[in-house]
Amino acid sequence: MNDTEAQLDSALVHHRAGRLAQAKALYEQILRTQPGQPDALHRLGLLACQTGQHEAGIALMERSLAARPDAVCCNDLGIVLSERGQVAQAIERYRRAIALRPDYPEAHNNLGNALKDTGELEAAAASYRKAIGLRPDFPQAYVNLSAVQRRQKAYLLAIGTAQRAVQLAPGLAEAHNNLGNAYHGLDDLAAAAASYRRALELDPVDSNTHHNLSLVLLKQGRYGEAQLHCRRAMAACTSNASMHVCLGDILRAQGDMDGAIDAYRAAHQLDPGGATLALPRLLFCAAGSARVTPQQFLDDARRYGRLMASRARPFVHDRQKRAARAAGRPLRVGFVSPDLRQHPVGIFLESVLAHIDRTRIEPIAYATHPAEDDVTARLKAHFSAWHSLVGLDTESAARRILGDGIDVLIDLAGHTAWSALPVFCWKPAPVQSTWIGFFATTGCEAIDYIIGDRYVLPASEEHHFVEKPWRLPDCYVCFTPPPYDVEVASLPMLSAGTVTFGYFGKLTKVTDDVIALWSQLLCSVERSRLFLKAPALDARDLQQAMAHRFAIHGIAPERLTLEGASPRDQYFAAYNRVDIALSPFPYSAGTTTAEALWMGVPVLCLAGDRFVAHICESMLHTAGLGDWIAASRQAYVEKAVAFTNDRARLAHLRKTLRARVLASSLGDAPRFARTLEAAFRAMWDRYLAADDSAQM
Template sequence: MQAPPDHDSRTNGDVPMDATAHAPAPLPDFDASAMLQAAFAHHQAGRTGEAAECYKQILQHDGMHPDAMHFLGVLACDVGNLPAGIDLIEKSIQLHPNAIYLNNLGNMRGRARDLQGAIAAYRAALSLAPDYAQAHSNLGHTLREAGDPAAAIDSCTVATRLKPDLPQAWTHLGNALLELGSDEGALDSYMKALALQPNDANAHNNVGNILEKYGRAAGAAESYRRALALEPHRASLHNNLGNVLRDQGQLDQATACYRQAVALDPGFAQAHSNLLLLLNSRLDVALREQFDEARAFGEHQSAKAQPFQHSANANDAGRRLRVGFVSGDLNSHPVGFFLESVLGHLDRTRIELVAYATRKREDAVSQRLMPQFSAWHDISRLDDAACARRIRDDGIDILVDLSGHTNHNRLSVFAWKPAPVQATWLGYFATTGLAAIDYVIADRHVLPLDEASQFVEAPWHLPDSYLCFTPPPFDIEVGPLPASANGAITFGCFNHLVKLNEAVVALWARVLDAMPGSRLLLKTRQLDDPAVQHATLARFAAHGIDGARLMLEGQSPRAELLAAYNRVDIALDPFPYAGGTTSIEALWMGVPVLTRRGERFLSHVGESIVDTVGLPDWIASDDADYIAKAVRVGVQRDELATLRRTLRQRLLASPLCDAPRFARHLEDAFHGMWARRVACHQANDGHPAQPHRHSSGDARHAAERNFA
């Protein structure tokens, strides 16, 4: 979000203040006032060397000149020397306490991430000048950054009342309102800021964020483009535009945006993660390119990190392990759904769990998850270094990433190696690219040994499935086969629209062609936007499918989403980005899933789910087989109806829902990783050793938003 202005350049005479001890009068032949104005002109024009020379000349003639001392300190902060600059600012305040000096001190302490010190400075400024609107605005900005958005709203509201034409105050108010969930109030504040300052890229960006949140992708894209017209070299804006273009199905343009963001800022982890997530869903991007891009991500993050070293001894083997889970999805999210039943069955004499939540989002699922952890830490406001130190100091033995390159990940923290053993599991489907992550937890379906070279992490296979589903807490009855009443098959897919690449649309159009009268129900958040609905109809129309055969629906609460499967006969799995939670939810609602065999983890997820539930015949080998299977099962209405009635029980009886069994396997996996570490450490005479990793040929050793 928008930072406070660098400094208030008014001299101390502009604000009432108490008198202080006066410095000796300057030499009569030196015009300190003219020199100070010259210094300001240089400073504001960015001529830092000339400005510093002017300030120093004043201080040579009058070593106690408060303005020269103060703004020399501000200049030092401007060029990156925060400690020296803040020291000079504090000395100038001792000479001449006033609100402007204290406001600037707050700004510079904020830059140094001393948020409490900044808050104290702003409050001291306001004690001298209670009507100082800029200080109220800056105080609100910093209070929100310190985690107190309610107090931030109070301060920003005062600022807007005192100075309604201060655009920054409206922006800061919008940011605080947004954090407390008042989206409409935030949007109104941003629009007021833009009315006062139309060239504020931050406000345009924030308007885009809100429009995107409510599915108004076209409006969001326009806001991001306006921001980019003002600041074309700002990486975060390219990333945000990429997000909405991706959701609109404009994959080429989205990819270009993410690449531009990474080119402008190679260390921009979020943009790089978004790029990787998108590349993995594209059939036209080679596995080699995906792997190399992930490796580049890992190298950039490793170059910024300062990894910790860890020791081990023989007594470590077999002891209770402290396992940390890092995720922003410990709530009503697929990760939360897959974790819930498993955590309750872990043996606490073998495993102690610690949660590291990368964002604040509490709901019914998170409330049920929290008691399963011995500690629950909010790391959303910690930078990578502080977060890594926290994990290291907590004595975590095995740190598990549950996000990969999806939203709210903190893979950059893993580059610091805060735990002796690190693994990735559950939330992603390809390599993270980070050499600091030792293992990827998988199963034999999603990661066959002959595909292990696609990962920098070593595979650790669980015996059955790498997933264990928690059945929904809803009593939703499986309805009769819709085709029995409709007279025709209804196919369905409730996956994110980004998974419907052109190859998927083309194949599904062929399926509909092969089954006259059949229809397709698509249900996902992106279809809340009428523009996206229109574009989706056009994509199928290009393959000869009349729009009347498509039913397009937006998002619903989970219970309503599940109930919608009672209108679906057969679920179609997209490729290469197969469904996960959506596929198991379909099975739970009695809807079989037709999936397609692939060549990577991402594509194998559907295979793993369908095979584990005992339906290997629902795995198609290629496009022709996909169409043939869809037609064959579509005409076998009696068999399809029987399967629908029995599928939920089949799922519940499978390893996919056997939480006690899965918990034992997961415990054994963690202890196996730890035992291997201890053994490797001893074999290397106490020197750390990495798990065996597969060679990757000639390779050289990525939808929270960016609120500016």
């Protein structure tokens, strides 16, 4: 062994032991006498990268390769470049390493990683398979191949590959985590959770595994556990926006909307460019939050609108050509929604579409979610065409709508899940509006109108929206009765001897503030009861949590009836056990108000200061129940007491409310259809006249 080799060996010992100063001194000593010594150059370059001097380190490693091409050195340089985000350069170095040494499994595996980062999944998979072919007992290559197969949605293949990694390296936590990911992709939640738990036994602090397990537990409805693991993930990795989004989803499922808002806002602050992860969720929660002012909501909505617009290239419509194409034919109106099924959108759409005059309006559906049911089947019969946008990217979806020659395009989702708002930013139709799917501004400047009525869109609140208000003359929605007869029973308090208040909507609307007022109401009406019915109450822990929240205000558990989901006919029949329905605030009862009125049950609500708080008001005014709207919380309780003391009036309402609803625009579908047709035609006429300054 010569002096140089001895010095290199000594330097390497220091280097591996972490004694970097000593190693650096020896490398530099060698290079003073042999400036082109490739091993010293390469190792000094690696050391420089380890200490954060990446540019100098990469330059030294390049000099080493110029002096002596070497596969290992090329591979090492590729790793450094990958870590620096210079993926294209890393790929070139890995390929050079393979050219120098075709049987180099590590280089093939690393090339696969870099190709995966660029989205070249098939090429990445081929590199991993080559690595495995060269070394069949290479567990990391199996782990990586499984990850690619999962991204390709080849979940069964991914499971098999991940299982092989676990067999080869049962103590490798990453292998178990990856197997959990593959099971999760196949929606085998129990198997996924078991794999994640095994991974955490091997590596208890891995943030990715805690995060993955929290996502599965959320789907399983195990919210407490999900939150625990999500917070553990965040403790180890505070800057991961996706983890904050996950926490927001968990808190929202638990009914903590304000906590969810904080989590989504934190995610947006961490990753403003990836705001599509958090902003729509934040906006959904914020619209019904008393803590968020309408101006704050508008600011966030505008921010999301600008982000969507920055990713779109709006189509230009020639007004004269559009007018010529539309002349002499029905107006083509497209309805874009993920909820063309048993959902409030489906409920408020079905009966209206059944009475649309096809000589005036040609309705065309664009579904953004694959779920279908009996309501979907009935809705399909009322559209002239039905198209699925599922799986299409935003531009392709927009071009599909443009190609169909839609005149007026209606958003029926707003900031709810599976929304297609980004499509509207491409302006695929010359006239665009939002209606019934959401309850606040979209923030999308490309949407011309928001359809409502004088109750949900009072002139004093026009500044809450980027869209122009379009007010229908009566209620802005029309209820579709169930397709089976559910008889209205007599007033239950007459036989029960006590008053039963009820609320059958989302538990997320039942905030601590709402519970405080409802508890005050229960205390004011002796021996009264509260009947809450919601699918979430199938979970025993949520039942217990709800009972505890009322107990804080002195309401004993025996005064509550907490009931979960039931078949639709039994759901309607449950209203026969309710004397008076209660609307929460500020996120008021919408669909459940219409359902309660249909079943002869009047609804008590609190006057609000924004669209979402006015929905119940609109329906009550339309049904002639304006005196059931309380101007204050004190009035809310006083009205409840007064109404329960007037049994004769309640009994009369019980018998007459359904007929009253049917005689109003809330239940008269043919009348509402004519109103909606007129609105669409007027929007189109305004577009042709370019009269954008007029107000409805």
